[in-house]
Amino acid sequence: MRVLFLAGILLTTAGCAATSRDVASGGHRVPAFEDRALDPVTASELARYSGEGEFRRYLRTLERVNDRRGKRSAGIDRQIVIAAATIQDAEPATCDDPKLCPAEDELSSVMVTGSVIAAAPTSITNVQTTGVDEGDIVKQIGDYLLVLQDGRIFAINVKTMQLTDRTDVYRGNVKDGFEGADWYDEMLVQSDHIIVTAYSYDDSATEMSIFKLDQASGQVKSEGVFLITSDDYYDVDNYATRIVGDQLVIYTPYSLEQFEQLDARPVLRRWLPEAERKERKAGGTQLLDARSIYKPVLRTAEPTIHAISVCPLGDFDRKRSLDCRTTGFVGPRAAEMFVSPKAIYLWNAAMDEDDYSHVDECVKDWDEDKPNPPLPRATRRDVGPAALYRLPIRERDATVAAVSGFPYDHLSMDERDGEFRALVDWGTIRCERPYGAAADSAFLKIRTSAFGTVFEPVPDGNFTPLPSTGKRVIENRFADDWLVFGGRDRWGGYPPDADDGPQSSKAVAVPVKRPREAVVIDIPHNIVRTERVGNDVILNGYRDGKGLHLTLLGLGKDARILSSTFLPQRFESEGRSHAFNSVVDADGSGLIGVPTVKSENDSGRRWWRSKSSDISFLTKSPAGQLADAGALIAVPKDKVATHPAYACEVSCIDWYGNSRPVFLAGRIFGLMGTHLVEARIDRGQIREVARVDLTTPLPRR
DSSP states (O other): OOOOOOTTOOOOOBTOOOOHHHHHHTTOOOOGGGOGGGGGGOOSBOOBOSSHHHHHHHHHHHHHHHHHHTOOOOSOOHHHHHHTHHHHTOSSSOOOOTTTSOOGGGTTOEEEEOOOBOOOOOOOSOOSSTTEEEOBSEEEETTEEEEEETTEEEEEETTTTEEEEEEESSEEETTTEEESOSEEEEEEEETTEEEEEEEETTTTEEEEEEEEEETTTTEEEEEEEEEEEOSOOOOSSOOSEEEETTEEEEEEEEEGGGGTSGGGSOEEEEOOOHHHHHHHTOOOEESOOGGGEEOOSSOOSSOEEEEEEEEEOTBHHHHOEEEEEEEEEEEOSOEEEEEOSSEEEEEEESTTSSOOTTSOBSOSSOOTTSOOOOOOOOOGGGBOEEEEEEEETTOSOOEEEEEESEESSGGGEEEETTEEEEEEEOBBSSSBOOTTOOOOEEEEEEEGGGOBSBOOBOOGGGEEEOOOOSOSEEEEEEETTEEEEEEESSSSOOOOOGGGOSOOEEEEEEETTSGGGOEEEEESSOOSEEEEETTEEEEEEOSSTTEEEEEEEEESSSEEEEEEEEEETOEEOOOSGGGOEEEEOTTSOEEEEEEEESOGGGOSOOTTOOSOOEEEEEEEOTTOOEEEEEEEOSSOTTSOSSOTTOOOOSOOSOTTOSEEEEEETTEEEEEETTEEEEEEEETTEEEEEEEEETTSOOOOO
């Protein structure tokens, strides 16, 4: 079973306020982020380790502190620490071994051979931020759509609607033995090159495979495979890779144990067959030197090293090399990454490090089956502390701000007009809130110029309390100068049970320049999805088990409902943001697509669901009126799902989904499993024009 790195699912204990004195009087253990015993291994300013010696001293001191705290050791091998004593005791912390302390000019990059051409990417993906492309399962190069499915790249010429190539990303086959990753997740394109992100448990590495598309023939050819030592990067909602201009951004987390022994340090290397790798003694190039790692500014007893690699793609053809600059941040495990056109943000929070299941309940006599009074709002001192790092895309030095709480997901963050903005879960960690209690939220604004090296709290005035949705689960989206969020009572995406009665929600529309003027809008259904449609926002959800409701909010000088519509006996089937897509023309008319299923039992939006979905479409008038345009059917009754000779061998669970609406230069496409369909709108209804079964045998070359 795949390890789930659920960066967005944390302890959600918003809405009650017990003081630290209350907790202490009950005899509870002091949480790590307040334990001054950790001060010797915590920095007050953002600074890198001066070298291997200082980093080793950090490991040694951390183990002593954890022993005194009575906690399980952070996993540091005593023999390794003792063996490094000569380095630890050196003053200043320097050494002459190039394997331990590479020259300063070697810290900025590591190199492996490869070839990629740089160009401004064209995205057909429902990305969070314009100018920042995200990894997905469908991409475009010229006249071709590329589909990542079953560990394979499928190339389809959209002019002829012909499958031109099907290339395995993994090497070999199940019968004879294959090598490669377990899960092939994300695909990015740069000019005529394809970059596939995968994870290999055998290699404990993120795998980056580079292919080149020959646009004359439609053939896909491998250019090399590269491995970056890492823990599994998987996140239920967020994506591990981005492209900004010609810069590839990769997030990889590491346990501290991976840095205890030099030969276990993360490396970047070209993949070679095992026998050849041993013969060449190709161990790879060290990815992250101690002098590229920032010290923890949050007290943390069980640290993770969060690494961000930035790899320029612009000069690959000339250099035949991949140069990556990697920066590490030591901190608690909980982290969420957001990438803007200018900078990478990493929100690192302390609230999940200790087990808080033993703390007192916020409310003793709570009954989730009946109305209960709202819980007291937490004060800032009772909300978990966090560090917000800012790393400019094209610079080496990071800055930081001391903040509080945690974003609900990566969509909760935004950068615009010289400001960083975020919707924050304003949850206390002092007591255990009832399961059905509504989330409390705050809006954070920080000028990007206010980030610095001194780790000091941003003023309380930077946080604006926001109205509650009355729900415990939040869905949110920024739309230029607005933030809109709403919610539901349960984590999953299933429609409500009949016993729950009719559902509704409150949407909160926040003008980001005047967050105190946030308005609450009654929505006649709960909210399972919040997405942009042009400059407006659409809210999808359920009132009951009869079908999907969609409500469009117009965002201008004010926020108001433009229209609502209902899709009877159709239910959402995928939860990721990329499953949704929309296009809006200059006159305000538009088209919206979302994967749906007819069976309520298939509507949980589980990330391991691998059944194909239909795709429902809606039209939008210039005035904002929504209308049901029908659906493309995944597999009609006269079709088969796959060709009899086709078999999936690797990566056969669709963790990132398998159905996408695609809008390309005035044309409409729908990927549904292994079928790519072209369609058009005819008299207000979607009609299938052509269908390509990606599993059919390839034409002879």
